[in-house]
Amino acid sequence: MAHDTVKRGGGDAAASTPRGPSLRAVPFLKLGESEPIELLSNAQQQQLAQHAFVRVFPARTIVYRAGAPADSVFIISDGVVKSFRDLPSGRRRIAAFFFARDLFGLAKAGRYVNTVQTLTPVRAYRLDVIALTELFRSDPGLELPFLCKTMHVLREAQHHNIIVGRRDAIGRLAMLLRLLQTQFEATNGNADVPTPMTKSDMANYLGLSLEAVVRASRGLQRQGIVQFLGRHHARIIDQGRFEALASNV
């Protein structure tokens, strides 16, 4: 984390990504907009891009560690990361997975609260917090999207709570798979779900042991609901029973 890729996010970077940083969420007002939408206007994206540094991380890279000084927030342009904390007992608790158009960098008293590590190669915009708060001051309309996105993350944390609250391993796994299905449904067919994380990561997210995740996977497969093709790919066979499982909290 010593140095940045010395490349500004705007202008000439247009070849790889036509737009600047992008934030997606369900807005909290706007009745009827129940699908996630783009929160930043083109002008806002360009403005942010002028203050952002583009960073590219290989897979399995630590972006920052819990407890380190929190000088930046990140907006993912492409790729997947996990945000986790190691507990005194030695257990690891994954608080969230973040995908393209997500914002991460949660801080408390100037320090990051979780460690963030990439699961896949990641391209992200790095925004200096000081510069960002100054931008907020100069452009009042810019802060609302960030508030909106933070509320979105909060809702997802509450949903995560509900997942972990279930007692059956199969149901929890189904809910994670549905989360991934929703996340990737734009890019792929509805039935094919990428699972970028390891089973151990799944276990740490679901509050289960690795073995329980394996057994739940076999259970889903044996019942003909989901098929696991390779390490990072699942296919929903019976969407009806799958939904039933994932909804039956």
Place this chain on the structure above:
Amino acid sequence: MAHDTVKRGGGDAAASTPRGPSLRAVPFLKLGESEPIELLSNAQQQQLAQHAFVRVFPARTIVYRAGAPADSVFIISDGVVKSFRDLPSGRRRIAAFFFARDLFGLAKAGRYVNTVQTLTPVRAYRLDVIALTELFRSDPGLELPFLCKTMHVLREAQHHNIIVGRRDAIGRLAMLLRLLQTQFEATNGNADVPTPMTKSDMANYLGLSLEAVVRASRGLQRQGIVQFLGRHHARIIDQGRFEALASNV
């Protein structure tokens, strides 16, 4: 929710509360400020008070229901509420308890996501969301405290995740009690902890059955760590072992 107490929050309400709405949280920047502080300046409190309605609820009152149009956010001046959701299975999941100086009213697409009900008599400021966003536009400095508080709630949701992730009932209960201890340590002695909610509420927050909460309470009492005096009052006997239990995630 048809009518408000027709009383503005500012000016003549000074007798009961000298200041206007108050928001407390650990700021995300400001290194070293690891204790919660007041986020709103006096001027901001007064400005908000001029746009706020004071509402007083008896205990066990529904403030709003999940799915209802979300036209307001609330800042608690005094009292305790629970924010929960009833799941299809009939289970109830309490997402959070909110106390004085807390903000609640999380919405998604113009509708509340949780139901909020008072546990004690509550005095709160009601802020119209539309008016609030307009205030944000006119006064750029006002939005940051709300973003900061939302991040605070997000961190607490993650902490809640960690609590529910534990498998032992006693440890979870200890963590809830420590949360209450922290919340009320300013008002009371450190050892005496008010528990405004029922044991059933505790169970719904901790992801346990009511019976498990009862047994965990007895366990804590039998081991001489906590004493339960009456329905809504606990006393920490052995702070050392209590901390050890609550920290040993």
Place this chain on the structure above:
DNA sequence: CGTACAGTTGATGATCATCAATCCCTGTGG
């Protein structure tokens, strides 16, 4: 004073964690 709700206790079974052994896959270097 009675009713409804909150809390208590015990018995039973289901589910998951844990431990241990093994397999498999991927990337690496000879």
Place this chain on the structure above:
DNA sequence: CCACAGGGATTGATGATCATCAACTGTACG
């Protein structure tokens, strides 16, 4: 091209913990 190492994944056996069911007691409040 093949052998090897290391982490991820799999499988089985065992025990601990909690949910559930059921019956009962206590308590707040009209």
